[in-house]
Amino acid sequence: MSRAIIVSRQRLLQMQSRCLATAHQPSVNPSSIYLDPHKSADPAVTTTPPGLPVHQKRALDSALRVDQAGELAANYIYMGQAAVLSKDPVTGPLIQDMWDQEKKHLTVMNKLQIQHQVRPTVLWEVARMAGFGLGAATALMGKEAAMACTEAVETVIGEHYDDQLKEMEDLPANHPSIPVLKTVIAEFRDDELEHLDIAVENHSQRAPAHALLSTVVGAGCKIAIELCKRI
Numbered sequence: 001m002s003r004a005i006i007v008s009r010q011r012l013l014q015m016q017s018r019c020l021a022t023a024h025q026p027s028v029n030p031s032s033i034y035l036d037p038h039k040s041a042d043p044a045v046t047t048t049p050p051g052l053p054v055h056q057k058r059a060l061d062s063a064l065r066v067d068q069a070g071e072l073a074a075n076y077i078y079m080g081q082a083a084v085l086s087k088d089p090v091t092g093p094l095i096q097d098m099w100d101q102e103k104k105h106l107t108v109m110n111k112l113q114i115q116h117q118v119r120p121t122v123l124w125e126v127a128r129m130a131g132f133g134l135g136a137a138t139a140l141m142g143k144e145a146a147m148a149c150t151e152a153v154e155t156v157i158g159e160h161y162d163d164q165l166k167e168m169e170d171l172p173a174n175h176p177s178i179p180v181l182k183t184v185i186a187e188f189r190d191d192e193l194e195h196l197d198i199a200v201e202n203h204s205q206r207a208p209a210h211a212l213l214s215t216v217v218g219a220g221c222k223i224a225i226e227l228c229k230r231i
Helices: 003-021 030-034 054-085 091-115 124-140 143-170 177-201 210-230
Strands: none
Touching (some): 054 124, 091 143, 124 143, 124 210
8 A cells, every 4th residue: 555545544534533523412414504495694604704815715715616626526426326336236325325415515515606706617517527437437347446436536535625624724713604614614524534434334445456546536636626726
């Protein structure tokens, strides 16, 4: 196993430990506020902090642009996998459940993009096509390869969301939208880590050339993140 993969695993273990530390505390999913029609006029989901310094506005725009693109790509990855494996009695329902969660993520990210006045990436169509192609191609390689794809993607996305939470510490916490945004990012990070665990539990690491597949898919995700931040 490469040093990069070992470091990623160590980071994920740290993130999962933080998630487990608060897992016993009952709570409503923070993102539910974006799906509740009774909250549709709440300033926390309709306004954005005014007069942000340029560097903070750029950071917020970049974060939401790449998150929206990432959730779009994730939807199409699962769509591609479902197109091949939906009839599998075990893997099909797992893929559908994770896809349903990603659909919710994308709905919320679309609302956040409008709320904070962030333009979508110009790579929108590329994200759709690349996501579907990756999902379908790995599913055609077999159930384990599909799970290995999920493991690699969610490893990168989990780390990315965790990094974003640290970067958002400088945003003005006195504006009602910012605490909500941070809790939504944390919720989605935890969801992605759950998908990673599901993939590992369903034999992702038995995929042929697992290390190579993980490295290639993970590297592709990191490149896509950097591109979508900028354009």
